[in-house]
Amino acid sequence: MADFETPELKEIPEIPKLKEGAMAHSKPYIAKAEFQEELGFPGELLDDWKEKAIEKIGDLKSRYRSVQVFLDICVKCGACTDKCHYFLGTQDPKNMPVARQDLLRKVYRRYYTFAGKFFGKLGIPEFVGAAELTKEVLDDWYSYYHQCSQCRRCSVFCPYGIDTAEISMAAREIMDSVGVGQKYCNEILGKVMKIGNNLGLPEPALADTLEGLEEEVFDDTGVPVKYPLDVKGADILLVTPSADFFAEPHVDGLIGYGKVFHEAGVSWTMSSYASEAGNFGMFIGSYETMRRAALRIRKAAKDLGVKRIVFGECGHAWRVAYSFLNTLAGPFDFLDPNYPVPQHICEFTYDLIQEGKLKFDKSENDHMTLTFHDSCNVARGSRMGSKMNGQFEIPRAVIKAVCNNYVDMPADTIKESTFCCGGGGGLLTDDLMEIRVKGALPRMEGYKTVVEDNGVTNLAAICAICKSQFTKVLPYYGFGMTDIVSVHQLVSEAIILSDAPSEEAEDSDDSSE
Amino acid sequence: MSALSVTYAILFYLATAVLVIGVTRKIMQYAKTPAPLKIPTTPAPVTKQGVVLRMASEIVLFNSLFKSNKWIWIFGWMFHFALLLILLRHLRYFTDPVWFWVELIQPFGKYASFAMVAGLAGLWVRRIFVERIRYITSPSDHVMLALLVAIALSGMTMKFITHTDIVKVKEFFIGLLTFSIEPLPSDPALIIHLTLVVILMLVFPISKLLHAPGIFFSPTRNQVDNPREQRHLAPWAAKLDADRD
Numbered sequence: 001m002a003d004f005e006t007p008e009l010k011e012i013p014e015i016p017k018l019k020e021g022a023m024a025h026s027k028p029y030i031a032k033a034e035f036q037e038e039l040g041f042p043g044e045l046l047d048d049w050k051e052k053a054i055e056k057i058g059d060l061k062s063r064y065r066s067v068q069v070f071l072d073i074c075v076k077c078g079a080c081t082d083k084c085h086y087f088l089g090t091q092d093p094k095n096m097p098v099a100r101q102d103l104l105r106k107v108y109r110r111y112y113t114f115a116g117k118f119f120g121k122l123g124i125p126e127f128v129g130a131a132e133l134t135k136e137v138l139d140d141w142y143s144y145y146h147q148c149s150q151c152r153r154c155s156v157f158c159p160y161g162i163d164t165a166e167i168s169m170a171a172r173e174i175m176d177s178v179g180v181g182q183k184y185c186n187e188i189l190g191k192v193m194k195i196g197n198n199l200g201l202p203e204p205a206l207a208d209t210l211e212g213l214e215e216e217v218f219d220d221t222g223v224p225v226k227y228p229l230d231v232k233g234a235d236i237l238l239v240t241p242s243a244d245f246f247a248e249p250h251v252d253g254l255i256g257y258g259k260v261f262h263e264a265g266v267s268w269t270m271s272s273y274a275s276e277a278g279n280f281g282m283f284i285g286s287y288e289t290m291r292r293a294a295l296r297i298r299k300a301a302k303d304l305g306v307k308r309i310v311f312g313e314c315g316h317a318w319r320v321a322y323s324f325l326n327t328l329a330g331p332f333d334f335l336d337p338n339y340p341v342p343q344h345i346c347e348f349t350y351d352l353i354q355e356g357k358l359k360f361d362k363s364e365n366d367h368m369t370l371t372f373h374d375s376c377n378v379a380r381g382s383r384m385g386s387k388m389n390g391q392f393e394i395p396r397a398v399i400k401a402v403c404n405n406y407v408d409m410p411a412d413t414i415k416e417s418t419f420c421c422g423g424g425g426g427l428l429t430d431d432l433m434e435i436r437v438k439g440a441l442p443r444m445e446g447y448k449t450v451v452e453d454n455g456v457t458n459l460a461a462i463c464a465i466c467k468s469q470f471t472k473v474l475p476y477y478g479f480g481m482t483d484i485v486s487v488h489q490l491v492s493e494a495i496i497l498s499d500a501p502s503e504e505a506e507d508s509d510d511s512s513e
Numbered sequence: 514m515s516a517l518s519v520t521y522a523i524l525f526y527l528a529t530a531v532l533v534i535g536v537t538r539k540i541m542q543y544a545k546t547p548a549p550l551k552i553p554t555t556p557a558p559v560t561k562q563g564v565v566l567r568m569a570s571e572i573v574l575f576n577s578l579f580k581s582n583k584w585i586w587i588f589g590w591m592f593h594f595a596l597l598l599i600l601l602r603h604l605r606y607f608t609d610p611v612w613f614w615v616e617l618i619q620p621f622g623k624y625a626s627f628a629m630v631a632g633l634a635g636l637w638v639r640r641i642f643v644e645r646i647r648y649i650t651s652p653s654d655h656v657m658l659a660l661l662v663a664i665a666l667s668g669m670t671m672k673f674i675t676h677t678d679i680v681k682v683k684e685f686f687i688g689l690l691t692f693s694i695e696p697l698p699s700d701p702a703l704i705i706h707l708t709l710v711v712i713l714m715l716v717f718p719i720s721k722l723l724h725a726p727g728i729f730f731s732p733t734r735n736q737v738d739n740p741r742e743q744r745h746l747a748p749w750a751a752k753l754d755a756d757r758d
Contacts, residue, residue, distance in 0.1 A: 066732050078585060127652045162731070379555070416555075
């Protein structure tokens with residue numbers, strides 16, 4: 001299947017021995033000049049890259065408290081060393097969170113601290129964990145800062161809350177600023193800025209796809225559920241990851257959102273201008289780029305005159321939406337103040353369930369036993385509902401409302417301790433397949449446990465990246481690629497559409513199956 | 514007035530100045546640097562009081578470390594709380610009459626030194642023998658542990674083996690508080706102890722010991738989880754909004 005070995009799933013996960021340099025060869029393709037320049041970065045490695053990189057460290061640490069504080073205060077206690085899924089899957093010590101941070105920290109110490117400068121002049125900067133910035137260090141940055149999915153699991157366990165995601169975002173911005181960007185992220189951002197979504201689907205293609213969906217749902221249910229695009233004056237703007245428009249199982253989730261909106265009797269629309277919930281600006285650590293992408297949503301909401309914004313199932317998108325959107329593109333005082341801005345589709349569906357406005361036939365999902373994969377950016381970078389832990393409880397409550405068989409994976413692999421799918425943070429590209437497969441190991445071990453012990457057959461998620469990643473990596477570990485399902489796919493299966501034609505007598509069909 | 518007394522008087526004034534000015538400058542740097550985005554590690558408290566509780570559980574109980582690794586937690590917690598007791602106990606050398614509550618903790622503070630050394634030893638053993646921690650260790654990390662262990666052992670030597678003239682030591686330090694230099698005993702254990710303490714004070718603001726003030730500024734721990742309710746905007750980011758509709 002590939003030129004690397006898939007790690008073995010252990011009964012009891014163990015902390016592996018170190019294998020130095022095991023993943024030093026892993027590097028994503030470099031972005032071409034045109035995509036770099038589109039985002040305002042130099043097209044290729046600058047001649048004076050070293051000076052510029054050092055300068056950029058200074059700039060970032062003066063603008064981000066996280067960078068300044070986190071680079072200073074690590075005591076190297078080792079608490080994080082066994083927490084990263086990429087370390088657990090590869091055994092490469094530079095994938096331990098503290099070691100990954102140290103790749104940048106040692107340069108910061110050399111050029112910005114008394115101890116680093118002093119021992120640097122003596123010729124022994126390593127005495128205080130400092131190091132000169134060299135081409136080898138830059139290569140290490142490129143390799144290992146693209147083996148971090150910015151999942152924040154380390155930050156849960158750090159006694160000071162040091163978040164490697166913040167450091168890897170900073171490092172990627174430094175690299176972009178000296179001309180070494182990552183092809184995958186930067187090309188995608190170019191498409192968002194020009195066309196409106198990560199996949200580069202223009203308005204006619206979207207309209208066509210959505211029309212196809214309407215026909216499909218009508219054939220299936222006999223109900224004219226609408227999937228509207230660019231409808232001015234609609235109440236709700238749905239912003240969803242563009243993978244929802246055609247990828248499996250994403251699109252089944254989108255079908256589900258439409259049915260929920262239909263049943264709720266609200267008017268809603270998508271926007272071709274802001275047809276992307278994802279915001280890869282976060283992955284590359286660029287506030288300005290992230291803001292540019294976020295402002296498209298503000299503009300779409302204003303132009304369409306909607307009252308509310310709802311986000312579809314997407315992990316990092318929800319972090320940017322929940323935690324950053326108000327900062328980047330707010331205030332949203334032109335929207336209906338009775339609803340939070342933005343809302344998650346799970347919050348929307350959950351509220352309707354609470355109000356008793358949705359009816360389900362849970363037996364439609366009886367052929368499955370489900371577990372829920374907490375996507376990292378939802379779990380550790382956002383919330384749902386008005387109370388702490390809502391991001392764990394609300395999706396589970398939605399699943400349990402539409403399914404009879406549900407089991408959680410082991411406690412140390414879910415909720416705030418959830419393991420990343422292995423493809424987040426801008427790594428969901430074929431040129432990083434090895435790290436994606438190896439990084440999925442701890443998640444697969446958790447899944448294996450409930451598959452074997454509880455007969456779990458499927459894994460539900462609310463993240464487009466998780467869904468795509470699992471579709472690819474599940475087979476490497478001996479599971480089916482279709483084990484992964486969308487949460488709103490489950491909703492879609494079970495929901496009873498009140499205006500469905502009754503003569504179909506679906507019930508009798510089902511019971512005979 | 515001996516050369517020794519004058520030297521150590523100068524050293525302590527210098528070390529205090531470096532410590533206070535150095536740490537104050539770092540605190541001001543942390544406080545002034547904006548946090549442009551809401552990045553609390555969630556689930557996070559949704560109110561300010563909740564954040565105070567979260568922070569308190571981190572400072573007092575090392576909550577996140579407890580979740581992470583029980584060995585590091587037990588050794589780390591033992592060391593830090595022994596050190597706190599010992600530092601408070603040392604107030605008796607700077608106050609006359611000695612405060613009531615300082616008298617009260619005296620017996621605990623005395624024996625806390627054993628816990629301090631045990632905690633440091635545990636951390637040091639892990640740093641040497643656990644492969645992952647050895648990998649991330651720099652020489653300066655060993656030096657820091659050596660310094661703290663040596664401070665504890667030289668102090669314990671005076672407390673439990675060869676007593677120094679503690680009345681004279683107290684006169685010396687109370688003298689420093691009123692800018693007069695009193696004679697300092699010249700016992701080797703005392704001189705070693707004080708020299709190491711001076712070194713510790715000097716390296717504090719330029720080393721990882723900054724974790725002590727730094728944790729209070731950690732945005733993943735000190736932010737309220739309310740980004741939808743309240744718009745959070747850094748001054749440099751607000752300037753970007755000027756050219757927008």
